Amino acid sequence: MEIFDFGIGWPVTKEQDDLFINTLEAECAARKLSFIFVDDASLKDISTAVKSGKLKIKFYLDMASETYDFEDKFTRFAYRLKDAGTRIVADPDDVKAAADKSITHFDLVAARIPVPFTVVIRHWESRRRLSEEEKIGLGSPFVIKPALGYGQQGVKIISQKPNLKDIAEARKFDEEDNFLLQEFVRPQELDGSPAWFRVYHLFGEILPCWWHPETHVFRQVTLKEMDNHKLSPLIRITSEIARITLIDWFSCEIALNKKNSKFVVIDYMNDQCAIYPQSQHPDGVPDDLVIHIAGRIAEKAWEYVMGRFTLRYRAVWFPKVKVKEEEDKF
Structure with a gap:
């Protein structure tokens, strides 16, 4: 049997200058972890080898599957690996x-995590009318x-104000989905x-970023900003989402509501985080953060392969700052 310590599923052919993949490979090599790249071209042969018991992957980063599509090749591959x-x-x-936001929403509400006023429309309620209370709440x-x-x-x-026509029109995107x-x-x-x-959650580590809702430009939150603007709720909220969802690596969106000066979760949980670097895409993830994420994933894979039991912990990763900024703070 051929055994690989680390595998990654990627929906497209690897580009030579892909910072995330290249860093992952380098970090795995530094830890002497064997590495296999699974793309659309190689998926069939690798999946067949796993099924026949000729190949095993110990730790797999899924960046390719369509979770709710059981006809999707990468989804079936993920389950084949899990079963193995x-x-x-x-x-x-x-x-x-x-x-599924129509599930997670109620989990967050039960945990008293602040979310926007929300009405869930089930896919079988095509003619669902809103009550006056719901219309007022939505605004x-x-x-x-x-x-x-x-x-x-x-x-x-x-x-405009909520009406049945707008809801019906929006539902055309996917009439089998809840809204x-x-x-x-x-x-x-x-x-x-x-x-x-x-905000990213990465195996217990919290990585907060400013993110412009219109330009989608990222910038990491500094330690000084965390203190000056009292942003610590970002840590608690993201950690609670991780506890509820059981997802090791995800991002969420949190805003400070102008209406009441309270933090509110806008986008609950996104796995398979987009990880293209800012040096190549203006709305990409800061390069230092891409490198850090790749390194931490490789580290957790190494711990798993070595059979080490690691306690969950809460930590925050900030960008490097100039010495002068630290002197100014104190």
Whole structure:
């Protein structure tokens, strides 16, 4: 049997200058972890080898499967690996529950995690009418989003008061999916920037970033900003989402609501995080963060392969700062 310590599923052919993949390979090599890259071209042969017992992958990072599509080749491959005893990030069964906003919403509410006022429209309620209380809670404008959507797909901002026609039109994106109607959250501004954050959870580590909701440009939150703007709720909220969803690596969006100066979770949980670097894409992830994420994933894979038991912990990773900034703080 051929055994690989680390595997990654990737839907397209690897590019030579892919910072994330190249860093992952280098970090695995530094730890003497054997590495296998699974793309669309190699998937069939690798899957057949796993099925026949000729190949085993110990730790697999799934960046390719369509969790709810059981005809998807990468989804079936993820389950084949799981059945063979592979440690998968993220486990497809955990993702099935956590990625469905119509499920996760109520889990967050039960845990008293702040979310926007929300009405869930089930896919069988095509003629569902809103009560006056629901219309008032949603306000105008409001947001319609599919429960299984990701990457802004299917999201619509409705400028007028809620009505049946708008809901029916939005549901055409996927009439078999549930939909969430949510109040539109306007963020406060902090030092001239909208207080809107994309926060990563990475095996117990919290990585907070400023994220502009219009330009989608990232910038890491510094230690000084965390203290000055009292941003510690980002840590607690993201950690609670991780506890509820059981997902090791994900991102969420959290905003400081202009209406009441309270933090609110806008986007609950996104696995298979987009990880293209800022040096190549203006709206990409800061390069230092891409490198750190790749290194930490390789480290957790090494711990798993070595059979080490690691306690979950909560930590925050900040970008490197100039010495002068640290002196100014104290």
